[in-house]
Amino acid sequence: MSNAAPIKAENLSKHYGDVKALQRLDLTLETGEIFGFLGPNGAGKTTMIRTILDEIRPTEGRSSILGFDSRADSVEIRRHIGYLPSGTVLYPNLTGRDTLTYFANLRGGVDWSYVGELAERLNADLTKKIGNLSSGNRQKVGLIQAFMNRPELLIMDEPSAGLDPLMQSEFHAILQELAAEGRTVFLSSHTLSEVQLVADRVGIIRHGRLVALESLAEMRSKAMRKIDVQFDGPARESGLAGVAGIRDIKVDRDRATLSFDGRMADLLKTLAEGNNVLDIRTREADLDEIFLTYYRDDETDRTEAS
Amino acid sequence: MLASVFTKSISDRWTSMTVATVSIGLLLTGAAAVYKGIDLSIYQDMPEALKNLYGFSSEGGVSQLAYGAIYSFMAALAYAGVAVSIGTSSIAGEERDGTMGILLGNPRSRGYVLAHKTAGLICLVVLGGLVLLGAGLLAPGIVGISTAGTHIDALMLHMFANALVFGLLALAVGGWTGNPSLSSGIAAGLMVVSYLAVSLLPMVSGLADLAKIFPWYYYNGSDPLRNGVDGAHLAVQLGLSALFIGVAAVGFQRRDLRERTVGTSLLDRLRDNPLTHRAMEKLAGTARVSGVVTKTASEQQGMLAVISLAIVLLGILIGLMFNGLQADLATISEDLPEGVMALVGNVDMGTPEGWLTGELYSLVVPIALIALAATMGSRALGSEEKTGTMGLLLARPISRSRIVLGKSAAMLINVGIAVVLTSIGVALGSWLGDLGVGTTEILATSLMAGLLASVFGALALALGAATGRVPLAAFGSAGAAFVAYLANSMLPLSDNLSDFAKLSPFCYYLTGDPLVNGIDWSHALILGGLTAGLIALSLVLFNRRDLR
Structure with missing residues (x-):
């Protein structure tokens, strides 16, 4: 397998007139990782994927996949990857097997015993016409076509749409097996719980900009804590406003709850001033809360901008 | 327009009905103008068979001929055809598209839906x-011909009832079975x-x-x-409608409502049948999906x-008809004015070659082949972009150029198959009718028609490659073909402009x-070269563009 970065985007921008769908995006994936690409609808996830796959051309910047230039070597790139577009649409008049045969013929070198194994694991019916399948069953055919050539890099845009929980976990198991073999997965999603389950590293995109890029562990550790403080008597919060990193503070007579991502020492000092602190409980905020915080910032940006 | 199922049904389809009928109205005006300039005696001498097929009545003035030519035949078929398509989409079409479930998810009964759909169909x-009535009343006035002795209102009343019969037949079959192919097939087939x-x-x-057992009889019998108006005939038509x-x-x-489905082709049925499964599996399955070319070619089967x-x-029929008509045909050609001769291809219909050219090769064959080529050309790239399968296709290690070339090859192959079959049909007709036209010449003429069609197919491909829009490519190439046809027919009539006809591929x-x-x-080379040039242009255009 190639030693080059599975995906490398440099200063990648895509503008549609005044709409900046991607803005100076820099991103490098590491071999063998599962990378979660998170963002709300319309943030630029699909634009990013379509740009690096040469479906659309960047306004600025460049990208490469497995060391091949997205633009010049796009055919070579596609020898080594598996791709599932968002909202998977397949040919309604073909059966699942016809669909896979077609794609296998266009690619060459597909191991049909592996296809059979995938179909069995995902419980996919390949004999029915795609147009007569439910959306989840259609998605399974989409997944198989992405997996079937054992790609070095998998690019999946909202892959678990329509899959039932059992199939989702089977799908995640396959992803993890592939990563364990040294293959790389680029998983675009707006469902955090999915990324949280499988990803090693997370990038968050909004308004076409990459606003965060961290390992899942890092993100959790540095991230926000939820803090409950119990006072002996009514709380005096006068000094708290000055502490950097406090958000969403709520005071209810002798109790205060707050989200905090600043320096703990500053907080403790301020709390102690003029208060008799009885108890402090802190816990790690879960990823959902972190994610929402990023988006809430987003909303603030927008209010400020307007 | 979305207040009820009734108003939505109307707003969905009123454009197709309006476009169809307004076009026919324009055709009627054009036909009236043409007939006004012709010596009409030739029509009196036409054989009964031709008159019946084209709806001419034996005596009567210019207006009757125009109404007969456009209304009794073309208008009635097109009008009833639109009604069939509306009748099909009313119930069965919504089931096929999967929207019937959502519609009936609202607190409305099936009876309500059917009543509104039926009312919508009738109103359309x-x-x-x-x-059509308005055009029928206006056209003679515009052109300045008399309508004495004609009852356009009576014709229209019967034509309306006729369209209703076939539209409601489609609705009935669709309502009973929920199968849109069956519904449109039975209604259009019977029509x-x-x-x-x-x-x-x-x-x-x-x-x-x-x-008398056919509904059409009660329209113009x-x-x-x-x-x-014939009251008894009208009663039969309205009774059938009810x-x-x-x-x-x-x-x-x-019955049980159907879920959203895709159509089943004949090949699919043979593939499911245990007797034919093995052979068909190869043809309908593995062979069909062996590559871009075969898959694309099979899609327009x-x-x-x-x-x-x-x-x-048609080739067989036209061949067989010649001998019975030869004597009359010779006189028609002599009497037709230059303008009309130009429109039918400047041929002497009295000779076998002229007859085949006039009846088949001047218009029918090119229209059919251009329709095939332009449909395939316009759908080649845009339809995969529109439905969203282009991304998946391009996830394979194949270049955009290979897709363009594969789709072009599929178009050329299908046009080629149609050329061969056309030749076979015309050759059979020539043989059965003892016309004595050479097979090589028939093949050559069919091939030229195929090359001509390929030019417009490649034009549609280039338009699709540039924009990714199927309708633009389809209408653009069809419009270009229409203009090119008219240019080649009309420009030579003018001394100053005749050289410009050489710009038309039809030339x-x-x-x-x-x-x-x-x-x-040399002509074959020009048409082939144009096709190749447009395909090369498509390669450039498709490679440069952001996919939709």
């Missing part, structure tokens, strides 16, 4: 009828069969009364244009089959009279 047919039967059966002695509404109501209430079959049958199609002289290689 009324709308179309009013447009064409009954039109042909009513036109041709009266010529066969002893079978004239058989025409009484010749309402001359004789006014019967079909009843069938639709009963059928729709009693229905259209290819219908077009080819129609040309083959290189029949000019050398290939049915007599065989293939003109």
